[in-house]
Amino acid sequence: MPTNNQLPVNKDLFAFVNSQIVPVSEAYLHISDLAIQRGYGIFDFFKVNNEHAYFLDDYLKRFDNSAAQMQLNIPLAPEALKTVIRELIAKNNLVESGIKMILTGGYSADGYQPGTPNLIITQQPFSLPTQAQYNTGIKIITHEYVRELPTAKTINYTIGIRLIQRIKDSLAEDVLYHQEGIVSEFPRCNFFIVKQDNTVVTPLNNVLLGITRKNVLHLAKEKYKAVEGPVTLTDIFAAKEAFLTSTTKRILPIVQIDDKNIGTGKPGAVTLNLLADLIALEEKDWVGKQVAE
Amino acid sequence: MPTNNQLPVNKDLFAFVNSQIVPVSEAYLHISDLAIQRGYGIFDFFKVNNEHAYFLDDYLKRFDNSAAQMQLNIPLAPEALKTVIRELIAKNNLVESGIKMILTGGYSADGYQPGTPNLIITQQPFSLPTQAQYNTGIKIITHEYVRELPTAKTINYTIGIRLIQRIKDSLAEDVLYHQEGIVSEFPRCNFFIVKQDNTVVTPLNNVLLGITRKNVLHLAKEKYKAVEGPVTLTDIFAAKEAFLTSTTKRILPIVQIDDKNIGTGKPGAVTLNLLADLIALEEKDWVGKQVAE
Numbered sequence: 001m002p003t004n005n006q007l008p009v010n011k012d013l014f015a016f017v018n019s020q021i022v023p024v025s026e027a028y029l030h031i032s033d034l035a036i037q038r039g040y041g042i043f044d045f046f047k048v049n050n051e052h053a054y055f056l057d058d059y060l061k062r063f064d065n066s067a068a069q070m071q072l073n074i075p076l077a078p079e080a081l082k083t084v085i086r087e088l089i090a091k092n093n094l095v096e097s098g099i100k101m102i103l104t105g106g107y108s109a110d111g112y113q114p115g116t117p118n119l120i121i122t123q124q125p126f127s128l129p130t131q132a133q134y135n136t137g138i139k140i141i142t143h144e145y146v147r148e149l150p151t152a153k154t155i156n157y158t159i160g161i162r163l164i165q166r167i168k169d170s171l172a173e174d175v176l177y178h179q180e181g182i183v184s185e186f187p188r189c190n191f192f193i194v195k196q197d198n199t200v201v202t203p204l205n206n207v208l209l210g211i212t213r214k215n216v217l218h219l220a221k222e223k224y225k226a227v228e229g230p231v232t233l234t235d236i237f238a239a240k241e242a243f244l245t246s247t248t249k250r251i252l253p254i255v256q257i258d259d260k261n262i263g264t265g266k267p268g269a270v271t272l273n274l275l276a277d278l279i280a281l282e283e284k285d286w287v288g289k290q291v292a293e
Numbered sequence: 294m295p296t297n298n299q300l301p302v303n304k305d306l307f308a309f310v311n312s313q314i315v316p317v318s319e320a321y322l323h324i325s326d327l328a329i330q331r332g333y334g335i336f337d338f339f340k341v342n343n344e345h346a347y348f349l350d351d352y353l354k355r356f357d358n359s360a361a362q363m364q365l366n367i368p369l370a371p372e373a374l375k376t377v378i379r380e381l382i383a384k385n386n387l388v389e390s391g392i393k394m395i396l397t398g399g400y401s402a403d404g405y406q407p408g409t410p411n412l413i414i415t416q417q418p419f420s421l422p423t424q425a426q427y428n429t430g431i432k433i434i435t436h437e438y439v440r441e442l443p444t445a446k447t448i449n450y451t452i453g454i455r456l457i458q459r460i461k462d463s464l465a466e467d468v469l470y471h472q473e474g475i476v477s478e479f480p481r482c483n484f485f486i487v488k489q490d491n492t493v494v495t496p497l498n499n500v501l502l503g504i505t506r507k508n509v510l511h512l513a514k515e516k517y518k519a520v521e522g523p524v525t526l527t528d529i530f531a532a533k534e535a536f537l538t539s540t541t542k543r544i545l546p547i548v549q550i551d552d553k554n555i556g557t558g559k560p561g562a563v564t565l566n567l568l569a570d571l572i573a574l575e576e577k578d579w580v581g582k583q584v585a586e
Contacts, residue, residue: 028321032302035332036326038453039332040450102330114457154451157333
């Protein structure tokens with residue numbers, strides 16, 4: 001391979017690149033790919049326990065939707081894609097893992113016009129947040145920004161990655177985007193607040209519609225009032241609780257934003273209640289599929 | 294190589310990938326690269342005639358500036374980079390060509406944190422616009438958008454590439470970005486108007502500072518009044534002439550915008566005068582370097 005930069009890969013794992021499953025250490029794309037030339041592509045990511053992919057149909061539907069928004073054709077039909085995913089899971093044989101599907105603009109003759117999309121599927125061991133993070137909650141900062149195509153899961157994280165250092169310097173864990181004080185999402189997570197009357201609110205505009213967000217909204221509606229709608233920075237400071245949701249983090253309590261405490265400055269009862277319900281829902285999805293398969 | 298998608302490359306050409314010059318058909322990046330994972334990278338592009346790279350120091354300076362804005366270290370010192378460029382030019386032995394340098398976020402262990410940047414340099418034959426395009430001028434459309442980091446030449450062209458089909462459907466050649474009617478730039482070119490009093494104006498804010506833009510401003514100042522400042526859509530419709538500038542297109546007259554004529558609807562005298570001056574300036578740069586080398 002024409003590179004002297006070390007590969008940060010587990011040599012025992014396999015990846016799918018277009019038509020083949022290959023050792024991940026041999027998974028390459030030619031430099032004419034439009035992701036390399038123009039950052040053009042989409043992806044999605046879901047959690048796997050042994051052989052079970054959680055909420056797979058939801059993730060595949062979103063992947064499909066992102067591809068359509070970017071005018072990219074997924075080279076495999078849904079059933080063929082599921083077959084490849086199952087083969088990869090069987091071959092890698094991991095306990096807790098995440099699977100990432102990336103679809104790029106393909107090999108481009110002129111470095112600008114899309115070609116036939118390249119599909120990559122990788123699987124990596126995966127760890128949930130630490131118990132300490134769940135117990136004490138996290139600190140976040142804010143940044144004024146709206147993603148270019150908020151409803152598509154594009155690979156463009158230019159702004160998010162540039163902010164990594166500022167997050168570290170602030171001893172924070174993540175950065176919440178807003179526009180003129182109206183908040184939207186984190187680079188890779190959705191955002192919720194719990195109002196003083198226990199109403200659960202999550203932004204609707206300028207956000208990627210997370211699968212965990214959808215599940216948490218569903219769970220919240222069973223016990224509380226839950227709405228999708230505008231959330232301002234002022235709303236956050238007046239809120240009782242706040243938390244983020246994501247595939248890899250489930251529900252993570254947020255206790256501080258830009259050095260100000262939210263509520264009591266400790267993880268709240270509604271947040272922890274929803275986290276317990278989400279874990280139960282994941283169990284149910286897992287058990288349901290074991291019976292069905 | 295683990296792919297069945299055909300490579301759109303000239304098998305006789307060579308590319309530089311990190312430490313090596315290799316046949317371009319063997320120039321690959323591992324899928325853990327942050328350009329593929331997160332669209333994170335920068336690039337630059339300059340024109341070459343035989344062994345001469347036009348205005349090379351200007352392009353290298355801009356590449357350096359883009360890298361700094363994206364917190365990426367160029368793995369080669371300026372002189373070493375020039376040596377590699379010279380080696381590549383000698384090996385490919387083309388008459389008229391363009392050289393593209395791409396610097397990515399490197400191989401990332403977790404698909405999010407940058408690694409050691411990967412540097413790619415490619416060279417391809419290159420053709421100027423047709424004489425017909427210079428003679429008749431082009432039609433453009435408009436779109437409301439500002440690039441995320443306008444002063445850095447990042448690889449993020451998500452919006453530009455999504456607009457390719459709309460440009461074609463409109464029988465246009467390019468799309469001009471504006472925000473609330475204040476225009477900035479094209480995806481890959483700068484924009485100029487010539488007012489009724491022959492003042493040449495180009496937007497200053499939210500633009501990539503093109504090298505051809507800089508050269509044209511310099512040339513315009515020798516004959517006309519030339520300023521950098523706000524240009525609105527209304528200004529364009531009141532203008533006598535309009536044109537775009539870029540490394541690959543030099544100066545291209547614009548005669549129609551969103552189906553409305555600009556000026557007489559034909560390439561204007563100031564535009565064509567500046568084009569002649571630009572060609573002469575390129576000659577001078579070429580001759581100057583032949584003497585110096």
